[in-house]
Amino acid sequence: MPEPSTAPELPVLLDAAKIAARVRELAAEISRDYPGRTPHLVGVLKGAWVFMADLIRNLSIPCTVDFLGIASYGTGTISSGEVKITKDLDLSIEGRDVLIIEDILDTGRTFRYLQELLAAHAPRSLKLVTLLDKRSRREVPVRADYVGFDIPDVFVVGYGLDFDQKFRHLPDVRYIPKLPSQ
Numbered sequence: 256m257p258e259p260s261t262a263p264e265l266p267v268l269l270d271a272a273k274i275a276a277r278v279r280e281l282a283a284e285i286s287r288d289y290p291g292r293t294p295h296l297v298g299v300l301k302g303a304w305v306f307m308a309d310l311i312r313n314l315s316i317p318c319t320v321d322f323l324g325i326a327s328y329g330t331g332t333i334s335s336g337e338v339k340i341t342k343d344l345d346l347s348i349e350g351r352d353v354l355i356i357e358d359i360l361d362t363g364r365t366f367r368y369l370q371e372l373l374a375a376h377a378p379r380s381l382k383l384v385t386l387l388d389k390r391s392r393r394e395v396p397v398r399a400d401y402v403g404f405d406i407p408d409v410f411v412v413g414y415g416l417d418f419d420q421k422f423r424h425l426p427d428v429r430y431i432p433k434l435p436s437q
Contacts, residue, residue, distance in 0.1 A: 265412065265422075265429035269404060274386075274414060274427065277403045278306070281384065282313030284401060285354070293317045295351040295378075299369070300324040300342060302358030305415030305423070306386045306403075310356065321346050323355075325365055338368045353378040358416050359387040360402075363395035370397070387411065387428070 285294070293316070298307040300322050311318060324342030355369055366383055373381055382400040391408045409432075412418050413425030422429070 265425075265431060267427050268406060268409065268411060268430050269414075269428040271414075271426040274403070275309070278309045278386075279313050281401050281403060282310055283315070285310075285384070286315040289316055289352060292352055293319060294354050295319045295321065295346070295348060296354050296356050296384075297344065297348070297373075298322045298356045299358070299365075301423075302416045303356045303386070306358055307356040310384070319346070319351075321348075323369070325369070338365050340372075348373060348376045348378045350377065350379050352380045353382070354401075355381070355383045357383060357385040357399075358414075359389060359411070360385040360397070360399050361389045361392045363393050363397040366397050366399075367395045386414070 296307060296311065296318050298304055298320070301324070304322075307320075311320065321344050322342060323344055324340060326339045326341050353373060355366070355373070357366065360366060360383070370381065383397075384401040385399040386403040388399055388402045388405050389408060390405060406428075409430040410418065411428050411430050412422035413427050413429045415423050416428070417423045418431060
């Protein structure tokens with residue numbers, strides 16, 4: 256497994272310019288869909304924070320922000336299937352237009368869990384914005400309302416996504432061709 260200092264050896268899946276352009280498009284779409292409203296963006300930690308920051312800077316409407324910590328991978332590369340909340344919401348979402356901001360939609364288990372958890376708090380609306388959608392891995396029939404990119408079944412890092420807390424700093428999305436467990 257390459258160390259962060261050798262990250263250039265990891266192949267680029269989506270370069271920083273392509274990501275920036277798509278984030279601007281998503282922000283414009285969300286801004287058009289919520290005229291005169293103030294959506295409440297809930298970033299799923301830790302992977303979504305870079306995407307969420309860029310998305311917010313490109314919105315042309317006001318928004319409020321909160322974070323929800325979720326763990327389903329630990330230090331591995333395959334979801335454990337068990338979702339654990341590591342940080343709860345600070346603000347009530349009752350009656351609000353809530354946009355869950357995710358880094359990647361994979362099996363769908365985490366998002367289904369979040370849908371059920373947050374719907375119990377009676378938001379006005381609840382939608383998902385994801386930077387990456389790995390549809391080939393879907394185990395639960397869910398779909399994102401706003402998708403940055405559809406990607407193949409590879410393990411991705413960079414732009415906030417990590418492998419064992421490494422590679423979040425990379426400005427683009429790269430993939431690890433051969434994982435240590437392979």
